Amino acid sequence: MDNKLNKADISRIIEMAWQDEIPFEAIEFQFGLGEKEVISLMRSELKRSSFEMWRKRVTGRRSKHART
16 A cells, blocks of 8 residues: 555545546546555455445446546
8 A cells, every 4th residue: 555645645535436426547547546456445444344335336336447
């Protein structure tokens, strides 16, 4: 995990990850974290139940990936 992220950055990444219309690619563009790194951050920052609920929501969701 990138130690350069401050609390505000982490909070914004979590907020963006929860929003259906923001793809992982937008998070990577803004913060330099790929999908796997976002998942890792979410796992470490959220309660287990919240993380599991989030993963269930985004798994297989097309809107979390940029359209090509």
